[in-house]
Amino acid sequence: MKTLTTILSLLILIGCGPKNQDQNQTDKRTELIPEPDRDTQSQTKKGQYGNEPKTKCNCDGLVDWRKDVKVKLFDQPNGQVINTLTHDIQGEDFLTFTIYDSQDEFFKVKIGRAIKGQQQTGWIEKEDYLGTYARNYSDNDTLFLFTNPDLKSKPTDTISKYYTELYTITDCEGKWANVIMKTTDKEFKGWIEPEMQCSSPYTTCN
Known part of the structure; x- marks a missing residue:
């Protein structure tokens, strides 16, 4: 009975180990990618959709x-x-x-x-x-x-x-x-x- 319990415990550890490791790696990659700068987003949008420069005279x-x-x-x-x-x-x-x-x-x-x-x-x-x-x-x-x-x-x-x-x-x-x-x-x-x-x-x- 003790031997069976040991075997089941090993199987559970083997099944969970790689998953937890992959999750940890994913969390680390997410931490390395910075969020887009809000000011940069605003400037890009203004550059694409902003009004044309006004002329001095008309x-x-x-x-x-x-x-x-x-x-x-x-x-x-x-x-x-x-x-x-x-x-x-x-x-x-x-x-x-x-x-x-x-x-x-x-x-x-x-x-x-x-x-x-x-x-x-x-x-x-x-x-x-x-x-x-x-x-x-x-x-x-x-x-x-x-x-x-x-x-x-x-x-x-x-x-x-x-x-x-x-x-x-x-x-x-x-x-x-x-x-x-x-x-x-x-x-x-x-x-x-x-x-x-x-x-x-x-x-x-x-």
Whole structure:
């Protein structure tokens, strides 16, 4: 009877021994594998699904249709010329653009002819023929130019007369444009709000 008890005990030990050893090894491997870093997970998710970077500007303008100019398109500020753009004056197809960024003497734009031109993105030099028109068409419409791109900022100029001249764009912030316009006896300068801009070379904007 003692011999039978001994044999049964040995069989139980043999059956349980390897299982316990494998379990111990599994526990050790689990301890060696670190849990994913929560910050890393968040950064990866943001990188895959996050919003695209916002542009500095998103305002429209036109190349003065009265001037037969050649607009050089660069791959970067002071970089290589990738194209040279002109009006189709005979076909009355003029260059218009949207500004996305402003750096020193350059604008980053999407530019092309308004009717048939294919839009291209690149950098163009800031020139006095790049601008917008004002929309204060009647005597009842007063145009305010502001010190900052904010309706709550102080006006730099109050213009009650409608001028057909182009307001040259010198800088931008969102849909606001910083402009300058010279007449024979005065210079107007400041930020023009989006609702008072008209970038059409063909007609007034209602």
